[in-house]
Amino acid sequence: xxxxxxxxxxxxxxxxxxxxxxxxxxxxxxxxxxxxxxxxxxxxxxxxxxxxxxxxxxxxxxxxxxxxxxxxxxxxxxxxxxxxxxxxxxxxxxxxxxxxxxxxxxxxxxxxxxxxxxxxxxxxxxxxxxxxxxxxxxxxxxxxxxxxxxxx
Amino acid sequence: xxxxxxxxxxxxxxxxxxxxxxxxxxxxxxxxxxxxxxxxxxxxxxxxxxxxxxxxxxxxxxxxxxxxxxxxxxxxxxxxxxxxxxxxxxxxxxxxxxxxxxxxxxxxxxxxxxxxxxxxxxxxxxxxxxxxxxxxxxxxxxxxxxxxxxxx
DNA sequence: CGTCATCACCTTATTTAATTAGGCACGACT
DNA sequence: AGTCGTGCCTAATTAAATAAGGTGATGACG
Numbered sequence: 001x002x003x004x005x006x007x008x009x010x011x012x013x014x015x016x017x018x019x020x021x022x023x024x025x026x027x028x029x030x031x032x033x034x035x036x037x038x039x040x041x042x043x044x045x046x047x048x049x050x051x052x053x054x055x056x057x058x059x060x061x062x063x064x065x066x067x068x069x070x071x072x073x074x075x076x077x078x079x080x081x082x083x084x085x086x087x088x089x090x091x092x093x094x095x096x097x098x099x100x101x102x103x104x105x106x107x108x109x110x111x112x113x114x115x116x117x118x119x120x121x122x123x124x125x126x127x128x129x130x131x132x133x134x135x136x137x138x139x140x141x142x143x144x145x146x147x148x149x150x151x152x
Numbered sequence: 153x154x155x156x157x158x159x160x161x162x163x164x165x166x167x168x169x170x171x172x173x174x175x176x177x178x179x180x181x182x183x184x185x186x187x188x189x190x191x192x193x194x195x196x197x198x199x200x201x202x203x204x205x206x207x208x209x210x211x212x213x214x215x216x217x218x219x220x221x222x223x224x225x226x227x228x229x230x231x232x233x234x235x236x237x238x239x240x241x242x243x244x245x246x247x248x249x250x251x252x253x254x255x256x257x258x259x260x261x262x263x264x265x266x267x268x269x270x271x272x273x274x275x276x277x278x279x280x281x282x283x284x285x286x287x288x289x290x291x292x293x294x295x296x297x298x299x300x301x302x303x304x
Numbered sequence: 305c306g307t308c309a310t311c312a313c314c315t316t317a318t319t320t321a322a323t324t325a326g327g328c329a330c331g332a333c334t
Numbered sequence: 335a336g337t338c339g340t341g342c343c344t345a346a347t348t349a350a351a352t353a354a355g356g357t358g359a360t361g362a363c364g
Contacts, residue, residue: 001211002211002212010205010207013204013205014204014205014207015202015204016202016203016204017169017170017203017204017205018169018170018203020320020321020322021321021322021323022320022321022322023321030342030343031342031343031344032321032322032323033322033323033324033342033343033344034341034342034343036322036323037341037342038341045211046208046211047207047208047211047212048205048206048207048208049205049206049207049208049290050167050168050205050206051168051169051170051203051204051205051206052165052166052167052168052169052203052204052205052206053162053165053166053169053200053201053202053203053204054200054201054202054203054204054293055162055166055199055200055201055293055294055296056198056199056200056201057294059153059154059197059198059199060154060199060294060295060296062294065246067246067248067255081288084288084289085288085289087299087301088295088297088299089294089295089299089301090289090292091291091292091293091294092289092290092291092292093288093289093292094217094219094284094285094286094287094288094289095284095285095286095287095288096219096282096283096284096285097282097283097284097285098282101282102288103219103282104289107294107295108301113301116301117301130248130249130250130253130255131248131249132246132247132248132249133246133247133248133249134246134247135246135247136233136236136237136245136246136247136254137236137237137242137244137245137246137256138201138244139243139244139291140242140243140244140245141206141207141243142207142209142212142214142241142243142259143212143240143241143259144207144212145240147239147240147241149241149260149265149268149269172349172350172351173350173351173352174349174350174351182312182313182314183313183314183315184350184351184352185313185314185315185351185352185353186312186313186314188351188352189312189313190312
């Protein structure tokens with residue numbers, strides 16, 4: 001489903017998605033048309049979801065981030081979900097076990113902004129907030145290779 | 153610090169970081185050398201942290217994800233942090249307010265794997281786990297433009 | 305008030321990379 | 335054994351990135 005060459009290509013692209021086909025080709029020992037074909041198929045199959053850029057939130061003025069647990073009140077689940085999708089300050093959000101809770105990331109410029117945002121869902125859900133103090137670890141993708149614990 | 157053209161370039165690159173300079177140039181109304189120069193400076197300034205690919209964890213066999221709150225026992229903070237950095241199954245991780253807690257994402261193939269991973273830190277921290285049931289929203293970057301709530 | 309420096313952009317020429325087209329080898333399946 | 339499909343190759347073509355050099359606006363300073 002995903003051979004060793006594919007994994008090596010992904011590994012390189014995670015570090016720099018602008019790596020040229022030529023460069024990729026010689027790193028894995030293929031020709032560039034072959035690499036192009038592999039990438040096209042990885043995209044088609046949905047393995048590669050997107051080629052994107054990682055932006056520093058600080059550079060955009062978002063000096064604060066919060067992780068918020070959102071528990072919609074009975075019957076309000078869809079309204080809350082829609083709000084999360086529409087409010088641009090929400091970063092990634094996952095639905096988790098336990099009474100249909102969401103765990104989401106919020107990008108804000110101040111505690112004031114955070115309050116204002118939470119107010120918008122206050123009548124539709126219970127929330128509990130944890131302010132992020134530092135980012136010891138950047139965004140990390142799932143491990144590409146088998147590990148001691150997680151074997152395919 | 154970041155003008156309108158920069159924001160438009162970032163917006164395009166978030167959707168597809170392989171967009172050619174030529175294409176970027178005509179979309180924002182500049183020449184390609186000018187765009188190249190802007191991108192170079194955005195990288196230098198750290199606004200663009202990386203050009204990368206987003207990979208579908210499912211495609212790699214990670215059918216399960218969990219969000220784990222990790223509260224290191226007294227004196228164990230650094231050991232725990234080191235473990236999080238070293239264990240590849242840990243995705244992004246943030247330090248949050250409240251007794252130096254971490255909130256981290258884990259990529260696993262089964263509940264069994266999850267247990268094994270949590271065992272590795274069980275004697276160094278208290279943990280509480282929420283299994284992710286679905287991903288209603290993909291990874292989303294911070295908002296590029298000013299919003300009603302969050303004005304620069 | 306002029307002059308000089310800097311900056312961000314431009315165009316053109318050159319180099320480098322991506323893409324297309326055509327062919328070959330290998331394995332599966334009939 | 336023949337044929338189909340797949341994944342790769344090379345070579346030729348097209349397209350893009352980069353390098354070099356020039357222009358005009360802006361702001362600092364003599």
